[in-house]
Each structure stands twice: as structure tokens, then as C-alpha cells.
Amino acid sequence: MRLSPRKRGSAVLAALATGVLLLAAACGSGGGQAETAGSAIDPNEGGGPAWQSVVDAARQEGQVVLYSNSDGVNPAFEAAWAKAYPDIKLVVSKYTSGELTTKLDAEKGGGVVGADVITVSTKPWLEANRGALVASTGPALEKYWKGSEHVYADGAYVLVAATPLGAGINTEQLAKLGNPSVTTYKDLLQPQLKGALGIVPGTGSPAAEQWWYFAAKEMGGDGAVAQLAGLEPRLYTTPSTIATDIASGEVAVGAYSIKGTIEALAAKGAPVKFVTLDPVISTPVTAAVVGWAKHPNAAQVFQNWLLSPAGQIALNGSGSLLTPLALADLGTVPATMRSIPDGATVVDGVLSPEQKTWVTDLWNAKMRLG
Amino acid sequence: MTLTQERNAATGPAQTPAGSRAKPAGRRWALLALLMAALILWPLIKLEARVAEDLSGAVDRLLGYRDLGRVYLNTVIIAVGSTIVAVVAGTGLAWCITRVPPRWYKVMSVLPVVPLLMPSVASVQGWSYLLSPRTGIINQYLREWGVGSGDSGPLDVYSMTGIILMAGTILTSFVFMFVSASLRQRGAELEAAAAACGASPWRTFRTVTLPMMRPALVYSTAIVLLLALGQFTVPLLLGTPDRIDVVSTAVYKVSADYPVDYALGGALAFPLLVIGLGVILIQRRALRDERRYVSVSARTRQVGLKTSGWALVPIVTYLVVAVVLPLVALVSVSLSPFWSGRITPSTFTLDNWAAVWGNQNTVDAITTTLTALLLTLVAVLPLSYLVSVALLRRTRVPGVIRLPIDVLASIALCMPVSLLGFAFLFTYSEPPFTLYGTTAMVVVAYVTLTIPFAIRPQLSALTAIGPEYSEASRVSGAGSLSTAWRITFPLIRSGLGVSAALITIIVAHEFTVSLMVTSPTRRVIGSLLYDETVSGTAPNVAVLSLLMLAVTLVGIGISWLIAGGNTVDKI
Numbered sequence: 001m002r003l004s005p006r007k008r009g010s011a012v013l014a015a016l017a018t019g020v021l022l023l024a025a026a027c028g029s030g031g032g033q034a035e036t037a038g039s040a041i042d043p044n045e046g047g048g049p050a051w052q053s054v055v056d057a058a059r060q061e062g063q064v065v066l067y068s069n070s071d072g073v074n075p076a077f078e079a080a081w082a083k084a085y086p087d088i089k090l091v092v093s094k095y096t097s098g099e100l101t102t103k104l105d106a107e108k109g110g111g112v113v114g115a116d117v118i119t120v121s122t123k124p125w126l127e128a129n130r131g132a133l134v135a136s137t138g139p140a141l142e143k144y145w146k147g148s149e150h151v152y153a154d155g156a157y158v159l160v161a162a163t164p165l166g167a168g169i170n171t172e173q174l175a176k177l178g179n180p181s182v183t184t185y186k187d188l189l190q191p192q193l194k195g196a197l198g199i200v201p202g203t204g205s206p207a208a209e210q211w212w213y214f215a216a217k218e219m220g221g222d223g224a225v226a227q228l229a230g231l232e233p234r235l236y237t238t239p240s241t242i243a244t245d246i247a248s249g250e251v252a253v254g255a256y257s258i259k260g261t262i263e264a265l266a267a268k269g270a271p272v273k274f275v276t277l278d279p280v281i282s283t284p285v286t287a288a289v290v291g292w293a294k295h296p297n298a299a300q301v302f303q304n305w306l307l308s309p310a311g312q313i314a315l316n317g318s319g320s321l322l323t324p325l326a327l328a329d330l331g332t333v334p335a336t337m338r339s340i341p342d343g344a345t346v347v348d349g350v351l352s353p354e355q356k357t358w359v360t361d362l363w364n365a366k367m368r369l370g
Numbered sequence: 371m372t373l374t375q376e377r378n379a380a381t382g383p384a385q386t387p388a389g390s391r392a393k394p395a396g397r398r399w400a401l402l403a404l405l406m407a408a409l410i411l412w413p414l415i416k417l418e419a420r421v422a423e424d425l426s427g428a429v430d431r432l433l434g435y436r437d438l439g440r441v442y443l444n445t446v447i448i449a450v451g452s453t454i455v456a457v458v459a460g461t462g463l464a465w466c467i468t469r470v471p472p473r474w475y476k477v478m479s480v481l482p483v484v485p486l487l488m489p490s491v492a493s494v495q496g497w498s499y500l501l502s503p504r505t506g507i508i509n510q511y512l513r514e515w516g517v518g519s520g521d522s523g524p525l526d527v528y529s530m531t532g533i534i535l536m537a538g539t540i541l542t543s544f545v546f547m548f549v550s551a552s553l554r555q556r557g558a559e560l561e562a563a564a565a566a567c568g569a570s571p572w573r574t575f576r577t578v579t580l581p582m583m584r585p586a587l588v589y590s591t592a593i594v595l596l597l598a599l600g601q602f603t604v605p606l607l608l609g610t611p612d613r614i615d616v617v618s619t620a621v622y623k624v625s626a627d628y629p630v631d632y633a634l635g636g637a638l639a640f641p642l643l644v645i646g647l648g649v650i651l652i653q654r655r656a657l658r659d660e661r662r663y664v665s666v667s668a669r670t671r672q673v674g675l676k677t678s679g680w681a682l683v684p685i686v687t688y689l690v691v692a693v694v695l696p697l698v699a700l701v702s703v704s705l706s707p708f709w710s711g712r713i714t715p716s717t718f719t720l721d722n723w724a725a726v727w728g729n730q731n732t733v734d735a736i737t738t739t740l741t742a743l744l745l746t747l748v749a750v751l752p753l754s755y756l757v758s759v760a761l762l763r764r765t766r767v768p769g770v771i772r773l774p775i776d777v778l779a780s781i782a783l784c785m786p787v788s789l790l791g792f793a794f795l796f797t798y799s800e801p802p803f804t805l806y807g808t809t810a811m812v813v814v815a816y817v818t819l820t821i822p823f824a825i826r827p828q829l830s831a832l833t834a835i836g837p838e839y840s841e842a843s844r845v846s847g848a849g850s851l852s853t854a855w856r857i858t859f860p861l862i863r864s865g866l867g868v869s870a871a872l873i874t875i876i877v878a879h880e881f882t883v884s885l886m887v888t889s890p891t892r893r894v895i896g897s898l899l900y901d902e903t904v905s906g907t908a909p910n911v912a913v914l915s916l917l918m919l920a921v922t923l924v925g926i927g928i929s930w931l932i933a934g935g936n937t938v939d940k941i
Contacts (some may be wrong), residue, residue, distance in 0.1 A: 075725075091731075093893075096904055103889075177371060234611040235527075235613060238904050240904065243907075244708075244709055244908045248709045249502070249504045249505050249711050250502050268707040322713065
């Protein structure tokens with residue numbers, strides 16, 4: 001096709017203008033982020049001059065890079081950090097569990113710019129790399145976590161939250177199915193849910209696979225897995241992707257859902273609700289500072305903040321995640337905030353030989369996972 | 371009249387440099403081969419070394435891989451199925467173009483290429499909103515109209531058929547490009563003669579047009595089959611709910627499992643490498659034969675052919691299916707508070723756009739993408755020009771150097787992109803490169819990925835202009851550089867523009883390799899989109915998909931300026 005020079009010019013302008021218009025539409029207004037009620041307690045309280053010099057150095061570094069696979073690390077969490085440390089930019093990168101550890105493996109020997117601090121659910125990686133992690137040097141670890149069973153490898157990594165997984169429900173779609181009750185793991189096996197059930201099978205995430213191991217026990221044991229597979233559940237990669245399809249009604253019930261994600265959609269008007277399945281089974285959110293951090297001081301300040309009441313409220317205040325600390329130790333906290341209940345199962349991602357066999361021979365086989 | 375000239379490449383008088391200059395020239399081409407090897411072969415060697423470290427274990431684990439046969443079978447079914455769809459649809463569209471009324475010809479001839487501008491991830495997302503079994507908008511309408519029953523179906527984009535049709539639709543433009551170019555080049559005299567002798571349009575197509583298109587069909591089928599074998603985006607996004615894995619997605623899943631079994635991933639993808647190399651070698655042989663013939667027509671395609679307004683229908687339908695419908699769905703979702711399975715204009719809001727743009731990561735990713743695109747253009751255009759010159763039969767390059775250059779120039783095509791991403795990651799993250807976290811790493815990866823696509827348009831342009839002008843320039847005393855700058859570049863400007871457009875499209879749409887080679891402090895739009903797909907919301911994914919399209923359009927505008935004309939048409 002030949003165009004006259006004038007038409008060519010117009011066509012170039014049209015292509016550029018369309019592109020620029022779309023970009024301009026995006027920058028039409030700034031994005032607002034919800035503010036969260038924070039803690040009045042100074043995260044650096046109890047830190048001496050040495051710690052203050054770390055904080056000063058962190059401000060000089062001006063940035064901290066967080067790799068996370070946790071849904072608790074959301075815009076509200078980032079806003080809380082920005083409010084606490086406006087001069088230290090938090091760069092967040094979200095990955096699925098396997099992708100995250102792959103990135104870390106690639107970075108740890110290379111001396112390259114990457115993660116400074118991580119929150120992961122993969123304890124095996126943390127254990128295998130404990131020598132490459134740096135224990136928190138801030139005052140919060142000693143002040144709030146002394147003697148805690150959730151501090152590992154002399155403080156090299158700490159369980160900072162537990163994510164209770166449950167069921168997301170599309171109320172309209174469930175009504176079409178006759179409103180079957182969904183409150184326990186066994187309820188997921190109801191025949192009405194055939195073709196209307198979605199699950200996140202957790203492939204690539206040992207913690208998620210372990211979650212299903214315990215959930216299957218609650219459903220009734222190994223036979224329940226075959227029953228579940230018989231319902232032909234749709235498979236999803238993450239709680240976020242299943243939440244989208246619960247909201248649209250593509251599935252009526254989505255197992256392995258996260259409270260915060262479902263409730264965020266409900267707040268936008270989606271006909272969805274989150275159901276805590278009984279008993280609560282949670283996956284871990286474990287935080288660590290990596291030894292190859294390019295912003296080592298900012299990483300320490302971030303880790304200290306996360307371990308302090310301010311960070312705990314930012315991460316767990318909405319109640320979507322559970323704090324390992326007793327609420328009484330945290331001062332004034334939001335009414336929605338909860339601690340991990342006594343006796344609740346928090347998987348650690350370390351698959352026992354029995355669990356490995358279960359995953360390989362039963363779960364993956366019945367669910368036809370690779 | 372059609373003039374067919376046989377060009378004997380090796381016998382042009384000025385194509386043979388003086389004997390005294392042969393050796394230094396040979397060394398220069400050898401340097402080019404070495405540069406290509408360092409760029410493309412080195413990551414592969416590093417990767418294969420990882421496989422070789424644990425070969426027997428890798429084979430054992432490969433044989434024990436669950437549903438291994440099913441994975442390979444799925445790969446073959448999807449590759450062959452989508453190739454058939456693309457070849458039939460692409461050829462049909464190219465034929466339709468020859469039959470459209472003259473006043474529509476200019477517009478219609480460019481429409482089937484427009485879908486190339488649409489990121490495949492955006493198309494897939496758009497169609498998932500349209501054809502999800504329960505909430506897909508089209509499915510809901512069909513059920514309302516009495517087609518299908520119950521709460522689900524009748525169509526399902528998350529099925530083998532859905533994946534094949536989706537991948538085939540995306541690949542149709544590639545086939546159209548090759549076949550349409552071939553038809554345009556060859557003119558319509560023979561079809562006109564057949565029509566004058568009373569042959570029906572179908573008989574003319576079957577007995578005249580189709581045999582004439584055979585070289586282009588073979589070439590495009592080979593290319594499309596390679597692309598289909600390495601398909602990642604469509605099976606990843608549509609295959610998960612119904613457990614449809616192909617080699618690329620299986621490799622990706624292996625890579626996302628801790629600890630990463632690189633040997634198993636390499637072993638899984640090995641058959642694709644072998645097939646890819648085989649196809650490239652066969653294609654190289656076929657292309658070499660084809661280059662000996664250059665057809666020139668004195669008449670346009672339309673003259674002497676029966677035209678019909680009906681020919682517009684398939685072309686417009688393709689545009690609607692490949693671009694308009696998914697785009698409308700994406701725009702609707704991007705303006706909705708959440709994806710509800712319904713388009714409700716009364717709820718439309720710009721909040722999602724504001725939130726995505728309010729995220730500094732978005733601005734940074736767009737900046738990095740455009741920077742990487744410009745740097746890739748700067749690196750690839752001269753490099754691919756040199757490779758194209760080396761591949762010209764008339765350029766005196768020793769066979770032992772030409773063959774590796776040719777193979778190296780195409781090898782990135784036959785590698786599953788997910789595996790290629792890992793090869794880049796582990797090569798350039800470690801010393802002596804240590805590029806991880808830098809734009810340089812992104813650029814090196816993009817250069818390697820785009821070289822095969824940048825070479826072909828320039829090679830075609832160089833083949834078409836012949837050696838005469840360059841020889842005249844050299845005889846008049848101009849050096850190689852001066853001749854290239856003052857004579858060759860202006861003559862092949864449109865070829866350079868097409869190369870630039872293809873580079874733009876690949877870079878702007880790329881997300882598989884980007885996922886591996888980018889870091890949080892150095893993201894591109896593709897990696898950001900993938901992250902949002904995994905852990906974000908549907909409206910934000912829609913916004914980013916549209917931003918990806920916007921970046922593509924800006925890049926196409928730049929390539930348009932380079933080419934001095936409509937690159938989309940020239941593609």
C-alpha cells in the first residue's frame with residue numbers, strides 16, 4: 001500500500017497518538033491507596049546509638065527491595081511503610097513461591113542488584129540457605145520475639161504471619177446450586193459443586209501442597225482426594241487468579257482462597273464472601289534479610305519494622321493474616337487483628353517422606369498434575 | 371507478463387572480491403560468526419552443560435515425569451492443529467485480498483497484519499472474558515438465544531479446541547504475510563488467463579494459485595510450526611484449568627519448583643530443539659533453492675481478476691475476531707471495578723487506570739521497555755544487516771563460515787522461549803557478565819530473540835535490489851561503509867523499517883523471557899503484566915494489556931519513521 005507523504009504523516013501521528021492517548025489515559029489521575037491505622041509505638045524504640053547509625057545509613061541508601069509471595073504485602077502495607085519511612089523507597093516484587101526461590105538462587109552468588117529482604121513460605125529454601133541470611137540486628141527482635149518458637153536459626157528468619165486459607169464463595173452462583181452449606185473441608189466434596197468448584201492445587205509450592213495434605217485429612221483421608229478429583233475442579237495457579245473467577249461467577253466456590261483478596265472484591269461490589277474453614281490451616285509468611293543485600297541497612301530497618309508492632313499491624317492488622325505475637329504485646333491494635341489460635345496448624349513447607357509420597361502418588365496423580 | 375530470471379549467485383563479475391582481499395574478508399565474516407556464537411550459542415552451551423552434569427539422572431526423571439507422553443502429545447496436537455488453522459486461514463485471507471474490489475484493496479491488504487500489533491497475552495485475556503464457559507459474554511448470549519443449555523458453555527476457551535483456535539488465530543497473520551507477499555510479487559496474469567479460459571475462481575485457485583504459492587506455503591508453514599511448537603502464552607493462560615500442559619509450560623513448571631531441576635527442564639525441551647534445528651535446516655535448503663528465482667510482474671494483482679464484495683467478509687471477520695472483540699472486552703474489564711461476567715457501563719470507572727499508573731512500577735516498566743527497545747533496535751539493525759549480507763549468495767563468504775552464521779541466525783527460533791529465558795538468566799547473572807538487574811541484560815536477551823526476525827526482511831530486500839548499485843559504487847571508489855550508508859541503506863530502507871517493526875512487536879509483547887531476565891528494579895511491561903496476572907486483579911491485567919498495546923503503537927510509530935512509510939503494510 002502506498003500512501004501520500006501527507007497521509008503517511010497522518011498515519012504515523014495516528015499510531016503515536018493512539019499509543020500516547022492510552023498512556024495518557026493511564027496517567028489521568030494519581031492512584032489513591034487506602035490508609036491503615038498504624039501503631040503509635042516507635043519501631044526503633046530500645047535501639048541504642050549503634051542501631052541509630054543503621055537507621056541513618058538506611059536513609060542514605062534510600063531504598064529497600066522486598067521479594068514476596070504473600071498477599072499480605074499489598075498497597076495498604078506499602079502505604080504503611082511509606083508513612084513510617086518516607087525517605088526509604090520500598091520496591092516490592094511479587095512472585096509465586098517457586099519463581100521467588102529461583103530468582104534468589106540466581107542472585108545469591110552473583111553480587112547483583114536484587115532482593116534485600118524476603119517474605120516467603122518455603123522453609124526448605126531458608127534452611128538450605130541459612131548461612132546466606134543475616135539475623136535481625138534491630139531492637140524489635142529482642143523486645144517482642146524473645147523466646148518465641150517462631151524465630152529460627154538464631155534470628156536469621158522469623159515467622160511474621162500465618163495466612164489462613166479458606167473458601168471464597170460467589171453467593172449468587174451458590175444460590176443457583178441450592179445454597180449448600182460450605183463451612184468445613186468436607187463440604188467441598190458436595191456433589192452439587194461438580195463443575196462449579198475451583199482449587200489452587202499448589203504445584204511448585206511445598207507449603208501449599210502440605211496445606212492440601214492436612215485439608216485432605218479433614219475431608220476424610222485419602223479417599224476424599226479421589227472424591228474431590230471426581231468433582232472435576234478447575235485449577236488455578238494462585239489465590240488471586242481464583243478470586244477473579246469467583247467474583248465473575250466462573251466458579252461458585254474456590255478453595256485455597258485468601259480472606260483479604262476475596263474481601264477486597266466484596267468491597268468493590270462483587271457478590272462474594274470468604275468462609276474460614278474449620279479447623280484453620282495456615283501457610284507461613286517468613287521474613288529474612290539476605291546476605292547479598294545491596295541495601296543492607298535499609299533491609300535491617302525494614303526487618304525491624306516488620307517485627308515491631310507497626311509492621312505487624314501493617315501486615316496482619318486487617319485480619320486477613322494472623323500474627324504470631326500476642327495482641328496484648330502490641331499495644332493498641334485494630335479490632336480486626338487476630339493472633340494464630342493455639343493449636344492451629346501452620347504448615348512449614350518441609351514435606352515429610354510420608355507427605356512427599358502423598359503429594360506425588362496421590363494428590364498429583366488424582367488431580368492429574370505434572 | 372511475468373519475467374522469471376535465474377540468478378546464478380556465484381557468477382556476478384564484481385561479486386567476487388580480488389583474491390588478495392578474500393582472506394581478510396573471510397576473517398571478518400569469521401569474526402561475525404564468532405560474535406553470533408558468543409551471543410546465541412554461549413547461553414545454550416551453559417544450559418546444556420547443566421543438563422550434561424546430571425544426564426543419566428535427568429533421563430531417569432524425564433522418564434518418570436507424570437503424563438510425559440500426554441505432554442508431548444498435547445504439544446504436537448496444539449502445534450499441528452494451530453498450524454493448520456493458521457495456514458488455512460492465512461492462505462484464505464491472502465487469496466481474498468486478490469479478490470477484493472480495487473477501491474478496498476489498499477485498506478484490506480493491511481488489515482490481516484493489524485493483529486500482529488495485538489499482544490497475544492492481551493488477545494488471550496480478552497477472549498477468556500468472552501468465552502469462559504460460564505461467564506463468557508458470548509457464551510451467555512448464546513445460551514440466551516437457545517444455543518447450549520444449563521449454566522455452562524456451549525463454547526469453552528479453556529479447552530484443547532480453544533487453545534488450538536486461539537493460537538491458530540494469532541499465527542494466521544504470519545502465514546498471511548508470507549503468502550500475500552508471494553502472491554503480490556508474482557502478479558495475476560496466470561489466474562487471469564485461467565479465468566479467461568473459463569475456469570471458476572475455485573478451480574483457478576486450486577490449479578493455478580495454490581501451486582504458485584507452494585514455496586511461500588512451505589516456508590510459512592515451517593516458521594509457524596516452529597512458533598506453535600514453542601507456544602507458551604496460550605497454553606499457559608488457557609491450559610491450566612483443564613490441565614493441558616505442553617513442553618513449554620511443563621518446562622516452566624519445572625523451573626518454578628524448588629529446587630529447580632534444570633537438567634530435567636533441559637531434557638524435556640530437548641526433542642523440540644532437535645525438531646527445531648531439523649526444520650531450520652530443511653527450510654534453509656528450500657529457501658536457498660527459492661532464492662535462485664525472482665519473479666517480476668508488470669501488473670497489479672487485481673487486473674483481469676473477478677472481484678467481489680464478499681471477499682471483504684472473511685478479512686473483516688478476522689480483524690473482528692483477532693482484534694476488535696478482545697479489545698472491546700479488555701477495555702470493558704479495564705473500566706469495571708471487577709470482572710463480573712457482564713459489561714455494565716454504569717459501573718465504569720477510571721480507578722483501575724489510576725491505580726496502575728499510580729504505581730511507580732508501571733512508569734518504570736514502560737520507561738525500561740522503551741529504553742530496551744531503542745537499544746535493541748540500535749544493536750540488532752546493524753548486526754542483522756551484516757548477517758543478511760553474509761547470507762546473500764552473491765557475497766563471497768566461505769561455506770564453513772556461512773553455514774554457522776545461518777544456523778546461529780535462526781537458532782533462537784527453535785528454542786522454547788521459557789528454556790531460553792533460563793539460559794539467559796544463568797549465563798548473564800554469573801561472572802564475568804553479572805548483568806542481572808540491569809537493562810543491559812534485558813537488551814542482550816532481546817537482541818538474541820529478535821535477530822532471526824530482523825534478518826529476513828533485510829535479506830529479502832537485499833536479494834531484491836541485486837548487486838548492481840553496490841558494485842557501481844565500489845567501482846567508483848566508495849568503501850564498504852560508504853556504499854552501505856549511501857547506497858544500500860536507502861535502497862533497503864523499507865526492509866529496515868519492517869525489521870524495526872518486527873523487533874518492536876516482539877520486544878513490546880515479550881513476557882516469557884522478560885520474566886526470567888528482569889529484576890524488580892528493572893522490570894519491563896511484559897514482566898509486570900505477568901506479575902499482575904499471577905497476583906493481581908482482572909481489571910489491572912486488562913489495563914496493563916492495553917498499555918502493552920500502547921507501547922507497541924509508539925514503537926510502530928518509531929519504526930514508521932525509520933522506514934519512511936507504512937511498516938505495517940510493508941510487513
